[in-house]
Amino acid sequence: MTLVVGGNPIEDVGTRHLANLLRNLRHEAVIALHSALNLITSNKFKKARKVFEHALNLDPSNSEILVEYGQFLEYHHNDLINAEHYYTRALVKQPTNLRALELKKRTLPLVEEIDQKYFYFIDNILKEFYRxxxxxxxxxxxxxxxxxxxxxxxxxxxxxxxxxxxxxxxxxxxxxxxxxxxxxxxxxxxxxxxxxxxxxxxxxxxxxxxxxxxxxxxxxxxxxxxxxxxxxxxxxxxxxxxxxxxxxxxxxxxxxxxxxxxxxxxxxxxxxxxxxxxxxxxxxxxxxxxxxxxxxxxxxxxxxxxxxxxxxxxxxxxxxxxxxxxxxxxxxxxxxxxxxxxxxxxxxxxxxxxxxxxxxxxxxxxxxxxxxxxxxxxxxxxxxxxxxx
Structure with missing residues (x-):
């Protein structure tokens, strides 16, 4: 049985309220993304990073935010590993995202090389341990x-x-x-x-x-x-x-x-x-x-x-x-x-x-x-x- 208040089923009111809330969060996330991009053009990289992170907290599934933040990390922090991670997340959310595909294709071999060098470094520590x-x-x-x-x-x-x-x-x-x-x-x-x-x-x-x-x-x-x-x-x-x-x-x-x-x-x-x-x-x-x-x-x-x-x-x-x-x-x-x-x-x-x-x-x-x-x-x-x- 559905409880009706003011002519509206409570379930419908709750569903509409949640949908409106999510829509507002996604809209606010897009605004934050544009603000972060403007901060980059003004060379305010520290503030831009905080705004990017705020945007992702609002809408973690937004592939555009994931890609832009990945590029920000790659070009302004020289952080290939985390950049490639965000490109991957963007593709999980949107497998057909062409920008994410191109960026991942370019960065993945570089990240794999970094990972293999780290394994080699650990293997050398293991050799020292066995001495x-x-x-x-x-x-x-x-x-x-x-x-x-x-x-x-x-x-x-x-x-x-x-x-x-x-x-x-x-x-x-x-x-x-x-x-x-x-x-x-x-x-x-x-x-x-x-x-x-x-x-x-x-x-x-x-x-x-x-x-x-x-x-x-x-x-x-x-x-x-x-x-x-x-x-x-x-x-x-x-x-x-x-x-x-x-x-x-x-x-x-x-x-x-x-x-x-x-x-x-x-x-x-x-x-x-x-x-x-x-x-x-x-x-x-x-x-x-x-x-x-x-x-x-x-x-x-x-x-x-x-x-x-x-x-x-x-x-x-x-x-x-x-x-x-x-x-x-x-x-x-x-x-x-x-x-x-x-x-x-x-x-x-x-x-x-x-x-x-x-x-x-x-x-x-x-x-x-x-x-x-x-x-x-x-x-x-x-x-x-x-x-x-």
Whole structure:
């Protein structure tokens, strides 16, 4: 039954109001675009950038604004990577946009060259990492620290509130901490078990990555929290914000296609290890095969692939979760390269920190440097030092 007020159905009034609001926002965005272009002609580039960003906030789907902002970044900030990203976004919204097609065709090879140079730079850091003997006590300590950090940050991304000391204590003792969420403590135990399984069973095993491998990882991730759903494909529809993953009836087909791609040399031979691991991570979380634990399982799968190529497990810090989520959304919108570059930066950071922490210091006592995560408005975190007597 439709409620009628003043002779007009409420639904119709609400729909017309929303349509008028969106129309006004789009009109205001066009006005802002013209204002930004006028500011450019007056050499007021700083103000122009702010007005461009305002225009995109008003109408993120306007391909003309996306193209003009891309050109502004390319010519006035020498930012080819972000310029090409905006050209790509314009084409996602309007595939027939001739200007965007021409600009992307011109900039894409240059951006790909920049990306490949960065991968080469990371590969050289990896070579430096492998020059450190496995017997180096500082390196062994750094790897142990990284193990705790991986569990702490991966759980923290999903909302776990345990701090690093508490996470380490639970891993080492398997004892509960009074006054803390039992579920959050079980999440630590589950991720610890799953990471051990990846490290001790899957990394050095020859052969393909199988569905059973993924199910076994998830069975450990969720086993303490929800043993009924652990290792089981979901049997209901789930929603991730505004994103709607595939319906559960289609999961076997999606996973089969995913694993065929992942294990196919023809499809993956030209990809760098970081590209392959990132794309695999994205494809997996897009499918979202489980009722819970998809992010943690997906990051373990990503690190399994990286470790098979000789990289150490990469840590995404919980303070970076919103950046991480925004890159996943950009991948949903048609451009996965921001996510690949983000994982590449995390890889570089992980390698650099391991190398730095493996260096001999003049400190007489052994300090265990654990990078706990306090988001104080900066991208990175403050350090907490636990002194081991």
């Amino acid at each position: 450190i003997p496995d017997t180096n006590p500082y390196l062994r300590r750094a790897k142990r620290n990284a193990y705790y950090l991986h569990i702490y940050h991966s759980n923290g991304i999903e909302g776990n509130t345990l701090n690093l000391r508490e996470t380490q204590y639970i891993i080492e003792t398997h004892l509960a901490i009074g006054g803390k969420s039992l579920i959050e403590q079980q999440e630590v135990l589950g991720l610890d078990l799953a990471l051990q399984y990846v490290n001790c069973t899957l990394v050095n095993r020859l052969g393909l990555i199988t569905l059973e491998d993924i199910l076994e990882i998830h069975r450990r991730v969720l086993g303490f929290v929800n043993p009924i759903e652990a290792g089981q494909l979901r049997k209901q529809q789930v929603y991730v914000g505004s994103f709607i993953p595939p319906i559960y009836n289609d999961l076997p087909e999606y996973l089969d296609d995913f694993l065929k791609w992942l294990n196919s040399l023809d499809d993956t031979r030209d990809l760098h290890a970081i590209e392959l691991a990132t794309i695999a991570h994205y494809k997996f979380v897009y499918i979202h095969p489980f009722i819970d634990g998809n992010g943690r399982t997906g990051r373990l799968l990503m690190n399994l692939i990286l470790m098979k190529f000789g990289y150490p497990p990469v840590i995404i810090k919980k303070s970076e979760r919103f950046i991480y989520y925004s890159h996943l959304k950009q991948a949903n919108d048609g451009d996965i390269r921001p996510l690949i570059r983000f994982i590449a930066k995390c890889t570089e950071r992980t390698l650099t920190e391991l190398i730095q922490q493996s260096q001999t210091t003049k400190i007489t006592r052994q300090d265990l440097r654990l990078n706990d995560d306090y988001d104080n408005g900066r991208n990175f975190i403050e350090e907490r030092v636990i002194i081991i007597e």
